Amino acid sequence: MKRKLVASLLAAAMTVGMLSGSTMLTFADEAATEGDVQTVSADGAVVTATEQTKATDNDLVIALEGSVSGLDPQNISDTNAISACMGMYETLLGWDDDGNMVGVLAESWDVSDDNLTYTFHLRQGVKFHDGTDFNADAVIANIDRVSDPDNKLNRRRLFIITDENGNETKRITNIEAKDDYTLVITLNQPYNVFLNKLTQFMIISPTALKEYGNDIMNHPCGTGPFIFKEFEEGDHTTMVRNDDYWGEKPSVDSVTIQEVPEAGSRTAMLQTGEADFVYPFTSDQINAISGSTDINVTASPSNIMRYVTLNMNLKELSDKRVRQAMNYAIDKDAYIKLMYNGMGLPATSCVPSIISYYEEQTPYTYDLDKAKELMEEAGYGDGFDLTIWGDNTTQEIKGMTFVAQQLSQIGINVEVVPMEPATVSDSIYVDEADAKINMWYVNWSASDRSFDSSVRALLTSDMVPPTSANTAYYRNSDFDKTLNDALASNDEETLKADYAKCQEMAWEDCPWLFLGNDEVIYASKSYLSNCKVNPDGSLNFEHAVIAQ
C-alpha cells in the first residue's frame, strides 16, 4: 500500500514537472539570449502567424502592463492614460506614420516671421460627443482651464515659464478667436517646440467642462473616434465607436484597455483569445507562444534612449579621453543582444533616430585596444573605482552589471548600486556640493519627439541637479547657446544645422555612455490588423480591424 502510494505521488510530481517544463510561461532561460537572438524582418515581424483565424466578436481587447491612472487628458502623465485618452480625445496637431507633423483638429497653421504668432485654421463640422460644436472658443476654454493654477493640472507646464525664484510668466500673451474657426495665439518669446507640445494637448468639450469641472475625468467628452463607456481604476477602460466621427470611422465596435501586470498572464490571455493585443510583449515570452499558430509578434522603433551619465565633476571622468575610452570599451551589439534579445539598435547619437533633426554620428565601435590606449594617455592605465546607480528592477540590474563587466576590461572597477526608483530620484536631485553620483543607468524618451525636449533637461548647464536631470554635470556653453538659438528659430536650415552641431558636440564630449535604442514589442492575434504601438509606447488602435 505504502509503496503504491509513493509511486503514484512520484508520478504526480513528474507530471507537474513536465507541465512546468513544456509550458514555462515567464522565466524563460536567460541563457537563451546568448546566441539565440531573434531575427526581425524589415517590417518588424518577429514571429509571423501561420494560421489566419477569424474573431467571434468585433470588440477589441488590449492587455497592457501598467495602469491607466486617470482620464483627464490635461492632468495625466503616464503613457497608458495618454493611450486611453487618445481614443476619445483629439489634439490640434498630431503625427503621421512617417513621423511628420500633421493637422488633426487644426487643418492648417501659419507661424509669423518673428516666431511669436501662431494662426490655426480649425477643422469645421466637428462635434464633441455631447453635441457641442468644436470651434476656436472650445480651444480657448481648454487653454484657460489648464492655465488656471487653482485647477492644479499638470499640463499647465506647457503654458508657463517658471524662473529660478519660482515666479511664473505666461507663455501665451494673447489668444483670440478671429472667427469661429481661426485661432490666433501669441507667445511672449520664440519657442519652436510649441507645435510639438500641442501634439500632446487634447481638447475637451467646453460644455462638459462647465458641467463637470475637474470631475471631467469621470465623464470624458472629446471629439475622438471612440466614446467613453466605463472606467474602473486599476482594472479596465472601455470605449465604444463614435458613429458620428468626422474622420474615417473606426471599424471595431468597442475598445477595452485592460491592466494585466504579469507578462505570463498577458501571454495566456492572448492564447485564450481573452485579449486580442498585448503590450509590452517581453522577448522571453516568445518561447511560450511557440505552440500557437495564430499570433503575430512585431517590433517597431521606439523613442527610448538608454544611456549612462558620467559625472564630469569627478576628476577621472573630467577627462574627455577617459569618457571616450569608456564608450569604446562597451560592446553595444552585445548589450542589445543580452538585454533585448537583439531587438534594438546601438545608439548612434544622443537621441534616437525617430527624434526630429536626428543626425547619425560615427559610432564608438567596440575596440578595447583603442580604449586602453586612451586610458594610458589620460594617465589612468591602472584604472580606478566607480559606482553605478539605477533602479532595482531585474532588467536594470542586468544592464548595470553588463556595463560594470565591460568597463572592468579597461581596469575600471564598477560597483553596481541598485535602488528603489523613488530613492534613486531622491539621491540624484541634491545640491551640487552634496552630489555623490558617479554614473546613472537611465533612459529617456521625449513624447513630443522634439530634439529640444530630448536633450534640454539632460545636457544643458542650467539643468544640473537639483534643478533637473543633467547628472553628467555637462557644461558646454557652446552647446547651450546653439540649443537656445535653435529654440528661438523657425528656419529649417538653421534648425538642422544647429541641432546637428549639438549632436556632434555631445557625441564628441561623451557626457554619457551611449548604449542603445530598444524597440517596442507587441503581440496580436492574426485576425487583428492596423493596431500598433507608437514610438513613445502609446497605442494606436483607431484604425484597428478585426477579421470576422
Next chain:
Amino acid sequence: MGKYVVKRILSAIPLMLVISFLIFMFIHLIPGDPARLIAGMDATKQEVETIRRQLGLDKPLMAQYFIYMKGIFHGDLGYSIKNNAPVASVILPRFKPTIILTICSMIWATILGVFLGIIAAVRRGKPLDYLAMIIAISGISVPGFWLGLMLIQFFSVNLGWFPTAGLTMAKSYVLPSITMGCGIMAILARFTRSSMLENLRKDYVRTARAKGMSEPKVILKYAFRNSLIEVVTVAGLQIGGLLTGSVMTETVFSIPGLGRLLVDSINFRDYKVVQALLMFFSLEYIIINLIVDIVYGFLNPKVRYQ
C-alpha cells in the same frame, strides 16, 4: 459580555491614534518625493516646488499630520496624489474583489485544511497521515506566483475552463481562490493535526472511550471541539492577512484588489492612500482579534470575560 465588547472597542481608539501617528511619520520618512514623480525626471526644481506647494507637502510634517487628522475626524481621507481623486473613491472599489476572494479562499481552505488535519491526527503514522501532510507541505511550499501561472496555463490556456484575468464572472474567482487558499489550507491542516494529537492524548478522551462512546463522537465532540480554539486563532490571523490583499495573486490574475493598490501607492509615494490602507488594515486586525476572543467564549464556556 456586552460590556467587555464595548470596552475592547473603546480601547482601540487610542491605539488607532498611536498607529495613525506612527504610520504617518514612517511613510513620510521613506526617501522619495511624490512631486518629483508627478513632474517627471526632466522637470525643473521650480516646477517640482510648485507641485509640492499645490499638494501641501511644503508644510512642516507635524502641521501636515494635524491637517490630515482634522480631515479624518471630518470623514475626509484626503486626495490621492496619483489619481487626483478622493482617497475613499480610490480605495472603496478595491474592497469588493479582495473581500470576495478572501471569503472564497477561506471557505475551501478551512474545510479541506481541517478535514486533512483531523484525518492525519486520527490515522497518525499511517499512509493517510503521510498523504495529508504531503499535501499540506506542498501547499505551504508552492510559491503562489508559480501556482497561479501553472493553473492559468493548464485550466485556462489548455483546457479553456476558466478565464485568465479579471473578475468578470463567477468562474473567474475559482483559480485565484485556489492560489490564495493553498497556503492557508496547509497551515490549518498542520495546526489542526497537532492540536488534535494533543487533545486525543487527554484524560477526558480516554474517559469518553472507556464509557463506550462511539469513536466519531469522541473525535468530533471531545477532541475536535477543544482543538477549535487553536484553529480559530490561526484562521482569524489568516483572514486578517488575506484582507490586506495578496499582491502575488492579484498580479498574476490581474485583479484590482487592495494588495496591488498598496504596492502601487507606495511606489508612487501616494501618501494619503498608503496611510488610509495601513490604518484600515490595523483596524481590521483589531476587530478580527476581538471577534476571535468572543468566539473563544462560545467554544469553551470556561473562558469568561469580565
